[in-house]
Amino acid sequence: MTLEQIKNRLSDQFKSSIIKNENLAEHQVEIKGEDWFDVATFMKNDPKLSFDQLECITGIDTGEDGPLQTHYNLHSMEYRHKIEAVISHDRKDPKVASIEQLWRIGDWFERETYDMFGIEYTGHRDLRRILCPDDWEGWPLRKDYEAQESFHGIVVPKIKEEEGWE
Amino acid sequence: MGVVQGDQMVLNIGPQHPSTHGxxxxxVTTDGEIVSKITPHLGYLHRCFEKHAENVTYEQVIPFTDRCDYLASMNSNFGYVVAMEELMDIEISERVQYIRVIMAELNRVAxxxxxxxxxxxxxxxxxxxLYMLRDRERILDMFEYTCGARLLYNYMWIGGVSHDLPKDFVKICVNFLDYFEPQIEEYNxxxxxxxxxxxxxxDVGVIPAEVAISYGVSGPNLRGSGVKWDVRKDEPYSIYDRFDFDIPTGTGEFGTLGDCFDRYWVRMLEVTQSVRIIRQALKDLPEGDVFETMPKKIRPPAGSVYRRTESPRGDLGYYIVSDGTPSPTRVKMRSPAFTALSCLDEVSSGWMISDVLAILGSLDIVLGEIDR
Incomplete structure (x- = not known):
């Protein structure tokens, strides 16, 4: 299926769940956070779409005023087509349904995004930090992150702000 | 740690253990010798690659990618520069394309x-x-001869490569391949x-195809389960569509499809295919300037790209977001070893402890890439 056909099939089924966003690239489609689990289930199980491989989950912080985002790169081994689903989260309380039980790799990818951005994937059976230590404070990849000063007596070095890239 | 009941015992393998490859x-929760559950704890090698990448310029990210997958740094570089070139939409000179493929395939063999x-x-x-390390050493010598480094090359740059090939490289490389090909029979x-x-x-550690796909397992591990999927063929990047090579898949030759032997055997067959690609690339290697297509200023337009390439461990993806400034807003590395390790729990339960190490070894993980 071409990108256009995939998008049409999705909007036929979930008319109200798809958000029109001019800023997105052609291969991206933005979906309402509260409907994500239903859309994801459909994308995986629909015989015409059959997205059986979750390539990647990427968390993105769009800046201080913008929302946090989760990007899901989906791919179908059967039809060899792909699409990227985008979910935006409220900065104060980032939350979305977990798709860990649909694609098993979602388990670790969601843990990683949770670890780095603090996005909570509700329904995840084992949501805890994966790369950072369990008692680390803060969400390192957020733009407004400030590292804690010391960790178990070890001083955490500050990243120096360098100016003048030109 | 969960509740330990009856004859169950919790056992720690690692952090310092030769079989964990890092x-x-x-x-490991065991019942006697039988493993019932495995919880991997990662992060011991976490060096904040993604955070660092946001604080340096686009070119300066490349040395970091070396240090992620330190056994196949050329392929790590390759994935990043391919993604960057797609984002910037630049054409690369023919010679650079061929050099990159030769280097990436040599590194795959190593x-x-x-x-x-x-x-x-x-x-x-x-x-x-010892036999295999002896031959790997000769490949590393060729890399050293080309760019001065043995393991962490920083060789592929956006739009070009850091050094042209030495004058007699083709001769040395062909000599090596002539020597190397009969060695494969010796390994066998x-x-x-x-x-x-x-x-x-x-018959040990069978990963069925659908489980492998659901866990995002890729590369030789996925092909060992019989799925014919190779990014070089299915989503061609660089100039891989010009070469003639096969994608070996597991057949369950001595046991079940998708067992440890199949994953091992697919790697062995892939070595032969890489040699085939290198020979074709050396034959067609055009003349030219390797710095010709390198942009003076790396300033990609605002936007994002997700590109995956085939590293020796599987689908290596880079998600790069640019806002038009000289340093990236976000660089995410989709690491193939990370996804391979995630299926360890499901695959190993029910096997003996000694088999767990056989399964872990067959997945060919590199911790530098898992922890980033």
Whole structure:
């Protein structure tokens, strides 16, 4: 299926769940956070779409005023087509349904995004930090992150702000 | 740690254990010798690659990618520059394309040799390891001759490569390939068709195809399960569509489809295919300037790109977001070893502890890439 056909099939089924966003690239489609689990289930199980491989989950912080985002790169081994689903989260309380039980790799990818951005994937059976230590404070990849000063007596070095890239 | 009941025992493998190929701790719950659950604990090698990448310029990210997958740094570089070139939409000179493919495939051979040799070591065969490391050394010598580094090259740059090939490189490389090809048969006689090795690996740790896809397992591990999927063929990047090569898949030759032996055997067959690609690339290598297409200023337009390439461990993806400034807003690395390790729990439950190490070795993980 071409990108256009995939998008049409999705909007036929979930008319109200798809958000029109001019800023997105052609291969991206933005979906309402509260409907994500239903859309994801459909994308995986629909015989015409059959997205059986979750390539990647990427968390993105769009800046201080913008929302946090989760990007899901989906791919179908059967039809060899792909699409990227985008979910935006409220900065104060980032939350979305977990798709860990649909694609098993979602388990670790969601843990990683949770670890780095603090996005909570509700329904995840084992949501805890994966790369950072369990008692680390803060969400390192957020733009407004400030590292804690010391960790178990070890001083955490500050990243120096360098100016003048030109 | 969960509640321990009856005869159950919790055992720690690692963080410092030769079979974990790095710094990884496996919390293994066992019932006697039988494993019932494995919880991997990662992060011992976490060096904040993604955070660092946001604080440096686009070119300065490349040395970091070396240090992620330190056994196949060329392929790590390759994935990043391919993604960057797609984002910036620039054309690359023909010579650079060929050099990149030669280097990436040589590095794939080197990485597979280490994986196969160390796998023998995990199982208890010491000699093949020395044979394979001897030949890997010659590949590293060629890299050193080209760019001065043996393991961490920083060789592929956006739009070009850091050094042109030395004048006699083609001759040296062809000499090496002529020497190397008969060695593969020797490895097979030494290790592959050894009865003890087959007994230890065949039928052990079977990953069915649908489980592998659901866990995002990729590369030789996925092909070992019989799925014919190779990014070089299915989503061609660079100039891979010009070469003639096969994608070996597992057949369950001595046991079940998708067992440890199949994953090992696919790697061995891939070495032969890489040699085929290198020979074709050396034959067609055009003349030219390697710095010609390198942009003076790297300032990609605002936007994002997700591109995956085939590293020796599988689908290596880079998600790069740019806002038009000289440093990236976000660089995410989709690491193939990370996804391969995630299926360890499901695959190993029910097997003995010694088999867990055989399964872990067959997945060919590199902790530098998992922890980033």
């Amino acid at each position: 710094v990884l701790r496996l919390e 990485s597979h040799l280490l994986a196969l040799g160390v796998y023998g070591l995990d199982i208890g065969a010491f000699t093949p390891f 006689n030494l290790l592959t068709f050894n009865k003890i090795f087959i007994e230890r690996t065949a």
